[in-house]
Amino acid sequence: MSDQETTLREELSELRGRVSALEAAAERSATLPAPEPLQDHDTFWALNELQSRLHDHPSTVDGVVMTVGSLTLPDGAPVAWQEGLATAAMLETDWSDQAAAFAALGHPVRLELLRHILSGVHATAELAQIASLGTTGQLHHHLRQLVATGWVRQSGRGSYEIPAARVVPLLTSVMSAQR
The missing domain is CATH 1.10.10.10 (Winged helix-like DNA-binding domain superfamily/Winged helix DNA-binding domain)
Known part of the structure; x- marks a missing residue:
């Protein structure tokens, strides 16, 4: 395998890892509930x-x-x-x-x-x-x-x-x- 092919494989592997991380982050944020306002017995x-x-x-x-x-x-x-x-x-x-x-x-x-x-x-x-x-x-x-x-x-x-x-x-x- 040539040096260029090795470099391309490494870059592709790195990109796959970054895409996986982004997908995981998007999935986590999609499952988080929206923040709710602070509730207190006396709202004001x-x-x-x-x-x-x-x-x-x-x-x-x-x-x-x-x-x-x-x-x-x-x-x-x-x-x-x-x-x-x-x-x-x-x-x-x-x-x-x-x-x-x-x-x-x-x-x-x-x-x-x-x-x-x-x-x-x-x-x-x-x-x-x-x-x-x-x-x-x-x-x-x-x-x-x-x-x-x-x-x-x-x-x-x-x-x-x-x-x-x-x-x-x-x-x-x-x-x-x-x-």
């Missing part, structure tokens, strides 16, 4: 607490919008985040400054890339093996867009992560976009 417990606190602070009479969450990432790292802003301040500012951050989330490959990074795939080499993320050039283009808008940061040579301050806002953005 967080809202009720916020309104109670607003009552104690008349300076926020127009209201507050908050992003809050507590979770453990697949790698075991805990993330807890809370931020709030008075609605009057939000309505008085120019929102066009946020257009780039929203635009970065507006591409399906970037959302998939963020999901993989959040799930623990941090190395460019590992990300490049995920067929749905495109070619290596496309992957780097999407990573640059996400880094430029602060959704991702480089954590080392060829390694990326989502900053803790962006994890909960990202997840709440995805949650808010669901209908």
Whole structure:
């Protein structure tokens, strides 16, 4: 057998393995139940607490919008985040400054890339093996867009992560976009 035939057989074997892995992943995701909203005896417990606190602070009479969450990432790292802003301040500012951050989330490959990074795939080499993320050039283009808008940061040579301050806002953005 020639070297070229050996190389082709190795590549074919590798492709078969990758296809099998993709099929298995698709089968697993198809059998997972859709996430359900958190149920509590008091559905609006967080809202009720916020309104109670607003009552104690008349300076926020127009209201507050908050992003809050507590979770453990697949790698075991805990993330807890809370931020709030008075609605009057939000309505008085120019929102066009946020257009780039929203635009970065507006591409399906970037959302998939963020999901993989959040799930623990941090190395460019590992990300490049995920067929749905495109070619290596496309992957780097999407990573640059996400880094430029602060959704991702480089954590080392060829390694990326989502900053803790962006994890909960990202997840709440995805949650808010669901209908």
